[in-house]
Amino acid sequence: MTGSVLRAQNAPAPSADPNAPARVAVAAIGDVTIFQDELVRRLLQEIRPHEEQFYQEPPAVTAQSVLRKMVAEKATSMEGRRLGLDKDEQIRRAVTQLETARIVTRLLETELGPKLRIEDSDVNQVMKTRPKLTRDQAKTVAVQAKVNQLREQYYAEVAAKRHLAKVTGNLARTAEIHQRLLLRPRQPRGPTQYWILNSQIVTDLSDEEKSLLLATFDGGQFTVKDWFQLLCEFPPPRRPKDLDKAEGVERVLEMGLRGPVLAAEAKSRGYDKDPEVLSELRRLEDDRLLYKTQEVRVKDIPEPTAEQVKAYFDADPSRFATNPTLKVDQIWCPDKETAQKVRTAIDQGGDFDALRKEHSLQKDVSPYSLTPGSEGVFWAQLAKSEPNQVLGPIPGFYGNGAKWRLIKVHEVIPAKTQDYSEQIASSAKWMLFGEERRRAVEAMEKELLEKYPHEVYSDRIRDLDPVEIALKQQDK
Known part of the structure; x- marks a missing residue:
């Protein structure tokens, strides 16, 4: 993987439609621009509810708060790159794999597409x-x-053109190395782990073994390290059983050579310089750097002690109450106007079930349960409802967006507090641990937003309401 990815602008990919409207920038940090369409997608993700064992009211989702988070994440990625975390082996491999997949696909489409004729x-x-x-x-x-x-x-043509040559003399030694890692790992594996682990590539292979050549070609090579990385992508039950022999090693080598050889050809033609490819690689690298940098920041936070966990529970036992539940029927409407007409009909004595069968997008549905975890931001409008009450019109999550609905409440099951127990203690421990880690990440983000200059174009996000955006989504 070349360093060009690191210098690539995170610019918009060229649109296939020359008449498409220009993308609207809403923030900038370093060489990265965040666009309004990216913020809209993130808003739709953030507003979606998450079922949890114990519901905790989430902070309000606004365009301002989500955009700040996105800028902070880019700052975190920049800090990770400054610390050299972009050289992490797993990050490099993920970026290389994506680059290979993208440029080989473009190469094959260009070369083979015109030849694909079916009579x-x-x-x-x-x-x-x-x-x-x-x-x-x-x-x-x-x-x-x-x-x-x-x-x-085509692969055969490219392999010949790029002078692909296997180093057959190293196949038998690779088989010996495989048996050593399989049968005599440096670190004991779990009692049910009978396969070679990814971590053994780092711990059990010497530098000389990692660099041992299995194949060469113009523009690249394939080493023992590459071979083991490929092997570890196989689900353990599907790994070949004859890897103690040179022939078995060679068959896996054959599988692994196609991507790198074709990628070398693609690079020779400049496919790796495609702005769309570079942009996608940069996004992946930024994402991996984000998680790696966060991991570095929180790795020294110790797990809470039993005393800390008990104190955390005692400070607010209501956090560990069972989730409240509503048993309801709903009339889902295509728009607010229809929902308001249905509401008027109900207020004038209309039968809820009959109106549902006439108007609802879901006509034959049994009563079901609503919880804070299923409703998310809409729970506040439901929390104080009573049996036999009809609510609405109010929005609710529907498909990939939201729709307007009327809700008839049949039963209200309130939250119930629970006594401290071993099970509750376990849940409380991980909740407390998660909160401490989140606080550490938030503190880091605050520091990095002060460290890295950035700009937010607030006037361009002023009218972005996540609920309104969800209501405008087309069903897919």
Whole structure:
């Protein structure tokens, strides 16, 4: 992976539609710009409820608070890069894998797309051998077969062009190394772990073993370290059983060579300089740096003691009450106007069930439960409801957005406090531990927002209301 990714602007990818409206910048920090469409997507994520064992009212979700969080996250990524955390092996591998996938896909689309022609005779041949398929299904099979054929031919051409050569003399030694890591790990594995772990690539391989060549080609190479990283991507039950032999090692090597060899060809043609690819790689790297930097900040926070956990529970036992629940029926409406008409009909004596069957987007639904965790920001409008009460119109989460609804409450099950117990203590411990870690991250974010200059264009987010955005989402 070259350093170009680190210097790439996190700029918008070129739009496929030249008439598409220009993206609106809402904040900037360093060489990164945050756009309004990104903020809108994040608002829709943040507003969604999260079911939890013990409900805790979340802070208000606003465009200002969420944008501040996004800027703070970018500052955290910048700090991680300054600390050199971008050289972390797992981060580098994730970025390299994504780069390989993207540029190889673009290469194959360019080279093979024009050659992908399916004749009626190809489809007829598939139907002859598999008569139960429909013609559309047979065409799909024919297309996939053609793709595989073209891909194999093209890979062979590229491998020859780039002078791919296996270092066969190192295959047997790789098999020996595999057996050592499998049967004699440096650190004992768990009693049910019978496979080689990712961590062993770091702890059990010497530098000389990691760099041992298994293949070379113009523009790259494949080492024992690459081979073990590939192996560890296999689910343990699906790992080959013959890796104690050179032949088994070679078969895994064959699987691993295609991506790097084709990526070398793609790079020679400049696909790795594509702005869209660079932008996606930068986003991935920023995300991984964010989590790694947070991990570094909180790693020394000790788990709470039993005494601290008990004091945490005693300070507010209501935090560990069972969640309140409403048993309800709902009429989901396509818009507020329809919901208001239904409300008027109810107020004039209309039957709720009959109106639901006539107007609701979900007509035949049994009564079900609403909880703070399922309702999120809308729970406050439901919390004080009573049996037989009809609420609304009020918004509620529906599909990938929100819709207006009327709610008929059948039963109210209030929250119930619980005595301190071993189970409650365990939950309280992890809640307290999580709070301490969040406070440490928030303190770090505050420091970094003061350290890294940034700008927020408040006038461009003033009218962004997350509930209104959710209500305007089209169902998917």
